[in-house]
Amino acid sequence: MSKFYALAPTDKTGKPFEFSQLEGKVVLIVNVASKCGFTPQYKELQELYKKYNPQGLEIIGFPCNQFGHQEPGTDSEIGQFCQVNYGVTFPIMKKVDVNGSDEDPVWAYLKSQKSGLLGFKGIKWNFEKFLVDKKGNVHERYSSLTKPASLENTIEELLSQ
Amino acid sequence: MDNLPGKVARAFKEDSEDVVTLVTVIDLYCSQVNREGTRAQKEAFLEALFCQLTLNKEVLAKIAWDLPKSLLNFIVIENVDTDKALLKSKVFRLVVKCFNEISLHGNAKECFLTGCEILSKLKRDNLELEDDNAEADEKVETSASLLSSIELSDGTEEARSEDFVAEAIKLPHEKTENKSEDIPRHLRDDFVAPPLERGVEEFILELRLHVVLEMVTTTLKRIHTLYPSRFLGMAVGSLFAFGRSNADQIDDSVFVLRRVFAFARGYIPPQPTQEVIRDIPKDDYNKIVEDENCLQRKLLRSLITTSLNLFLKKSELHVAEALFAQIKNLQFEPDSLWTVVNGISSRYFQLALSFDIDLEKEFVTRCIEESKRIYQSLPKDSEIVNDNARKAIGQVIYQLAYTYNLQKLANEKDLSLDAGSILILSASHFLEKNKPLYPGIKIDDCIYMYLRFVTPAMFSQAYDHDFMVDVCHYWILTAVLNVPCHENRKILSKLPSYLNVIFLQILLLKATTPAGGKQRMVLLTTLTRVLCLMPENITFDFAVDTLLSCPFPHIKCCMLGILKDLMINTRPHESDVTDALSTLSIKDDASDKKAPPVPPRPFLVITEDRMAAIHSLALLALKSLKQSPSKETSTLMLTYLNFLSGLRMKWDLIFLGEIVKELSQFLQEEESELSELEFLRIANSDLIAFLEEETKA
Numbered sequence: 001m002s003k004f005y006a007l008a009p010t011d012k013t014g015k016p017f018e019f020s021q022l023e024g025k026v027v028l029i030v031n032v033a034s035k036c037g038f039t040p041q042y043k044e045l046q047e048l049y050k051k052y053n054p055q056g057l058e059i060i061g062f063p064c065n066q067f068g069h070q071e072p073g074t075d076s077e078i079g080q081f082c083q084v085n086y087g088v089t090f091p092i093m094k095k096v097d098v099n100g101s102d103e104d105p106v107w108a109y110l111k112s113q114k115s116g117l118l119g120f121k122g123i124k125w126n127f128e129k130f131l132v133d134k135k136g137n138v139h140e141r142y143s144s145l146t147k148p149a150s151l152e153n154t155i156e157e158l159l160s161q
Numbered sequence: 162m163d164n165l166p167g168k169v170a171r172a173f174k175e176d177s178e179d180v181v182t183l184v185t186v187i188d189l190y191c192s193q194v195n196r197e198g199t200r201a202q203k204e205a206f207l208e209a210l211f212c213q214l215t216l217n218k219e220v221l222a223k224i225a226w227d228l229p230k231s232l233l234n235f236i237v238i239e240n241v242d243t244d245k246a247l248l249k250s251k252v253f254r255l256v257v258k259c260f261n262e263i264s265l266h267g268n269a270k271e272c273f274l275t276g277c278e279i280l281s282k283l284k285r286d287n288l289e290l291e292d293d294n295a296e297a298d299e300k301v302e303t304s305a306s307l308l309s310s311i312e313l314s315d316g317t318e319e320a321r322s323e324d325f326v327a328e329a330i331k332l333p334h335e336k337t338e339n340k341s342e343d344i345p346r347h348l349r350d351d352f353v354a355p356p357l358e359r360g361v362e363e364f365i366l367e368l369r370l371h372v373v374l375e376m377v378t379t380t381l382k383r384i385h386t387l388y389p390s391r392f393l394g395m396a397v398g399s400l401f402a403f404g405r406s407n408a409d410q411i412d413d414s415v416f417v418l419r420r421v422f423a424f425a426r427g428y429i430p431p432q433p434t435q436e437v438i439r440d441i442p443k444d445d446y447n448k449i450v451e452d453e454n455c456l457q458r459k460l461l462r463s464l465i466t467t468s469l470n471l472f473l474k475k476s477e478l479h480v481a482e483a484l485f486a487q488i489k490n491l492q493f494e495p496d497s498l499w500t501v502v503n504g505i506s507s508r509y510f511q512l513a514l515s516f517d518i519d520l521e522k523e524f525v526t527r528c529i530e531e532s533k534r535i536y537q538s539l540p541k542d543s544e545i546v547n548d549n550a551r552k553a554i555g556q557v558i559y560q561l562a563y564t565y566n567l568q569k570l571a572n573e574k575d576l577s578l579d580a581g582s583i584l585i586l587s588a589s590h591f592l593e594k595n596k597p598l599y600p601g602i603k604i605d606d607c608i609y610m611y612l613r614f615v616t617p618a619m620f621s622q623a624y625d626h627d628f629m630v631d632v633c634h635y636w637i638l639t640a641v642l643n644v645p646c647h648e649n650r651k652i653l654s655k656l657p658s659y660l661n662v663i664f665l666q667i668l669l670l671k672a673t674t675p676a677g678g679k680q681r682m683v684l685l686t687t688l689t690r691v692l693c694l695m696p697e698n699i700t701f702d703f704a705v706d707t708l709l710s711c712p713f714p715h716i717k718c719c720m721l722g723i724l725k726d727l728m729i730n731t732r733p734h735e736s737d738v739t740d741a742l743s744t745l746s747i748k749d750d751a752s753d754k755k756a757p758p759v760p761p762r763p764f765l766v767i768t769e770d771r772m773a774a775i776h777s778l779a780l781l782a783l784k785s786l787k788q789s790p791s792k793e794t795s796t797l798m799l800t801y802l803n804f805l806s807g808l809r810m811k812w813d814l815i816f817l818g819e820i821v822k823e824l825s826q827f828l829q830e831e832e833s834e835l836s837e838l839e840f841l842r843i844a845n846s847d848l849i850a851f852l853e854e855e856t857k858a
Contacts (some may be wrong), residue, residue, distance in 0.1 A: 117429065118457050120516055124515045
């Protein structure tokens with residue numbers, strides 16, 4: 001079994017979110033921020049979720065304040081922001097670090113599986129994305145510049161496997 | 162002059178096949194209109210040139226590399242309205258638009274190389290040649306603050322190459338604030354750029370830097386190559402050259418750091434063409450890509466760390482003060498400049514993590530261990546035969562780090578991370594996370610680090626670095642606070658005494674020179690705490706040596722204040738060891754009783770010899786006062802009296818009587834109207850009254 005399913009980050013209410021429940025699903029993991037130039041990507045992420053969740057796509061957002069301090073709010077404020085502004089219904093976790101000594105184990109794992117541009121493992125900015133297949137393997141890593149809608153084909157492909 | 166726009170159009174028409182003639186003509190027109198034309202004529206000319214560049218893309222591809230230098234000459238103070246938004250400076254706007262065309266449609270490699278060449282030669286001082294009307298020392302209230310708000314285009318990389326005029330001029334925060342208004346605030350007629358004092362030369366230099374760096378960035382993305390590290394290396398090299406030429410003269414280095422940050426974070430490696438890939442065996446290609454990626458990673462890491470070191474020289478984050486405030490539950494009240502510097506340091510800190518720099522590991526290796534290595538061959542106290550040898554070694558210690566730096570510079574062949582930058586980033590770690598990067602730091606680590614980063618500036622101004630000194634102070638305070646006192650005492654007792662003394666000398670010097678009162682208080686507290694931990698003889702000898710030989714009276718006064726504290730205040734209930742000893746159960750008659758508590762002991766015990774030494778120093782101060790009564794000499798004497806007054810219950814009354822008597826005689830005879838003398842009279846009278854009481858008793 002992939003180590004991915006042994007992970008259990010904390011959700012916004014403080015409870016563990018067991019990744020074992022994601023077995024057999026395609027998962028898109030994103031580090032999100034409310035005050036970033038890329039924040040409108042929430043809209044496309046929600047559209048993807050709405051369209052493909054019934055077929056087995058799960059999207060999980062991890063708020064992170066490491067890039068330009070663009071996620072300064074509390075977990076409940078972040079949750080409210082996502083819901084009110086973008087109608088987000090996919091799970092949003094507790095705010096985490098994605099780089100450095102306090103990085104969340106989920107992100108340490110994802111980064112160890114796929115490097116980014118030039119082979120850097122570190123997350124460069126908000127809204128980087130990791131797409132995980134049904135077996136828990138990191139299929140691909142996408143930069144902030146990649147729009148969620150452009151992942152549709154790959155998601156469909158992974159869902160059909 | 163009014164015909165120049167028409168002439169430009171004609172030149173493009175007639176000389177489009179002969180590009181050498183065309184660029185010569187354009188250069189000529191540029192310099193002519195820039196030298197002799199009115200603002201309106203310059204605008205008309207640039208408008209025409211821009212128009213021709215957009216209409217003649219094929220010609221532009223051939224001549225683009227030659228245009229930047231001529232165009233940059235238009236970015237001078239007489240062509241830019243410093244009190245208005247940059248967008249309203251039409252000349253500047255047109256120059257930027259021309260650069261935009263050049264970057265997008267010129268030959269990418271040629272324009273990139275031109276950009277790098279210009280970047281490496283851009284100098285604040287050179288601007289005077291082209292800007293005769295700007296006085297060297299003139300300070301203006303410029304629209305520089307508007308320029309500083311050319312913020313990092315977070316999340317807008319897609320738009321970057323579209324039109325960087327807009328990017329250069331927009332105020333990102335206003336995009337949301339003014340959504341409902343038709344005209345953005347900075348475009349309204351009544352808009353006046355918020356004032357920010359900055360030299361004209363620096364303002365112009367930064368405008369030029371922005372324009373050229375944007376061209377370098379855009380053209381770099383358009384280059385096709387199998388070896389992108391060569392091009393990145395050129396860009397990084399030219400930024401370093403720019404930094405070395407200008408860093409010491411730039412007041413607002415945050416502007417430059419923002420540009421470098423945007424370049425490093427937004428860097429996307431140029432890619433080879435499909436034809437090139439097709440012709441290379443797959444394994445060879447993969448190997449090249451791997452090697453290239455490795456080189457580019459090193460270059461980007463080197464760029465961000467070296468830039469921090471270069472451009473933050475004159476800034477400070479008052480990180481020691483921030484730690485002190487945290488410990489004492491005080492309000493840390495940074496000013497607006499602090500917020501700006503902290504903002505950019507924080508971004509570099511996060512970018513360093515994005516670039517996989519393991520800060521803790523690098524800090525231990527480059528700051529702690531490397532610093533320790535510099536001083537590891539110093540002899541033990543017992544190996545030093547006499548005072549002359551001790552003095553000579555003292556000199557060596559002062560110079561060791563400087564010599565080491567020079568040798569390192571000469572022998573450096575690889576792109577390594579800069580130790581000073583790692584030190585700077587360690588401060589950002591604390592400010593970001595509210596905890597030290599390396600909690601296990603020891604006081605000796607801090608001493609070696611302090612000597613290594615602070616002493617080179619005594620031999621060359623190139624190593625003057627306020628930021629690093631501040632961070633070193635932060636680490637000393639961290640070690641003092643985080644490590645149990647008995648452990649710190651043990652460590653300090655094992656260091657050569659002469660090393661401790663030199664460390665104390667520099668710390669005292671730094672503690673008594675900062676401008677801000679709070680910072681001075683923090684550093685003096687740090688020094689006092691270090692002196693509490695030093696072996697007593699070192700602390701006392703250091704105090705005596707300072708009072709005897711230091712050329713600065715205000716430092717002597719500080720030293721007396723510290724000495725008084727050390728002789729009055731007692732150590733808090735001694736270390737864990739003492740606690741453990743006091744609770745030891747010894748199987749005898751009194752087995753159930755605790756050992757009696759250790760009597761309170763001052764940090765510096767007052768002995769006959771120590772009293773005699775300070776008495777002699779007080780007499781010397783009195784002698785100086787008698788010889789030349791002044792504010793300095795009388796303040797020093799007054800500090801001695803305060804010292805003696807504070808310790809009078811423990812002091813030798815004969816010594817005290819001698820001082821009081823001699824001072825009384827002097828004060829009776831002295832007719833100077835120095836206000837300090839009046840304070841001396843009051844303090845002396847108090848002591849006389851005390852002595853009389855004691856005699857009666």
